[in-house]
Amino acid sequence: MQTQKQSGMALVLALLVVAIVTAISVELSWRFDLAITRAENRWYGVQANAYLMGAEEIAYMALKMDKEQDNESERGQVDTLEEFWSTQAAEFATDEGWLSGRLEDAQGRFNLNQLRAKVDDKARRSAEIYKHFTEPQRRFIRLLQCVNLGDEESPLYLDVTTAQNITEAVIDWLDNDSNVTGFGGAESDFYGQLEPPFSVPNGLMASVTELNLIRGMTPALYEKLLPLVIALPENQPLNVNTVPVEILRTLNRQDDLYPLSIEDGDVFVQNRGEYKNVEDFVADAKQFFPDSDNGKNNFVADGLGVFTEYFIFYGEIQMGEHVRTSKALLYRNGTEVTTIRRTDANF
Template identity: 30%
Template sequence: MTHSRLAHKQSGVALVSVLLVVAIVIIIAADMNGRLQLQMQRQINLQGHQQAYWYGMSAEAFVKQVIRKTLEDSEGEVNLSQPWAAKDMAYPVDNGTIAGEITDLQACLNLNALKEKSANSNTNTRTNTVNYATKSLQRLFELVELPTDIYPEDLAMRVYDWLDDDSQLITGGSAEEDDYAALEHPYLSANTSMVTESELRLILGFNPILIAKLKPYLCVIPNTDTQITNVNTLTEEQAPLLAALFEKMTVAEAQNVLSSRGEAGFGSIDDFWDHSDVKKQPNLDDKFKKRFDIKSEFFKLKAITTYDQSRFKLTSILTVADNKQNAYQVKTLARRFGDNE
């Protein structure tokens, strides 16, 4: 009887051991299956992201060809009636879409132009070094109703001091390294050119609401400190910008200039200067007139591509080179990925 009970007890222990081993095997198998599925999903996501990325690169390549062909057909003239300026461009592709928008970076005020050397840069007074772009920025701030109590001059000078090479204040209402270093979370002023308009967020006095208000008028062209405006790619909504580029032009006069263009803009830059509201402006010397054109060298592409569940954003700054034989080359000057503005 005792031997029978012992055998039965040993049999029960063996069964429990087998069940325990089976349970462990099931747990390991389930874990391996979960890891395998996770790894497969990661691979699918990676492949989807890579495909969306290459869709973005193809969009950039396509836009380069569109711009090149447009310039060749128009002998370098750029206006809003051309194919590159079409809005809401979206194209279906295999398992995804490619959408994008092209803007002319010479239809805005280039913030890096505030670094351009002024004709008075050799004078002893620092305020005399303020250049054309800085004065235009201040006028723009005066003409646009801004949601801030800071004086337009102070706002403009803070941008100037953020970009200039030294740590000296240009005016009492500006801001420099000491002001940024004294913040609760301190940092230093850049003292160099901007890479993107989003850097305005770092300058004292600028907030998201203010920046959104200024967005239609401002841009950044990397490594370029000149301000040349294409009068054929400014929209009528940008009339305050055109007015700001002149010493005395009113917004109403600027609106009249832009609305009186034909569908393809001014036929020549001389037609712009012959407009009655432009002709009456003061100080229109040859040097000043060189700041306006009907041609453009810089464009921005903002592309959004999708593939299955993957989404990719690309911002490309494109520059145009003319080899003097009406054979234009479009190159990528800068490229950014993701939400960066």
């Protein structure tokens, strides 16, 4: 009996030991796998970053080269989509996958910080609504009406009054007073009563993400505006050589708060040349916004340009199983190129 009981105990003990050893080794091997995976990720992460930084350096070189060519050419300082910097670099094979990069003209997007400057009080009191706004503000009113909030089959556009109201709210967001602009404007009285309340920055936007907070903005509108807008550090002009068709449509006679028609926009974008200066652009584009009525209908070229200082660099790399991307805002001053900011969000 005694020995049977003892051997029973021994068996239980043995099983217990086996169970413990198994548990420990499973735990260990899991930890070991995790450590390996972590090390691998870290290794790939470091490698990927190094490659992406390298791609950014190549973008610097392309922009520097372009500036040197512009300096030597008779055409002068011009940046267009026909130039070398604008071409998508081919996928470049690496030992672990591939690397690619491209540049976008940041000044081909509507710079929201251009909305900050305001008209004087006399103009604000004018009976003619268009005089309440600066030309960049009128362009933004038109841009808001260009964005299709529906789909191709049943398009849906904002009306001009809503577009004005949203523009006024953006103006108040940027301006440094606490006076509410027009009917759509909003200052701390409005934002302070929201849940949660917040204060108006009354200064330049650091990122287009701020649009999300502005009175009248909806997630759908924000989503559609994203590829067309940017918040640059200052009042940088639009480059008419690189703007997309939606932005070309915002270039209309000063007294017209509606955008050019979709048809006009399509003709405009196909016919446009490489403009050496803003005057050349206006002369070419006059068919869409003829001057008449003793200058009342004139086209105002404020905030337009033909060359660019700010570019967006997009890098992408595949390493093993992983794909990583990077996004950087580059600033070109003469032949010097620097990175202003990197982000995973929006500039």
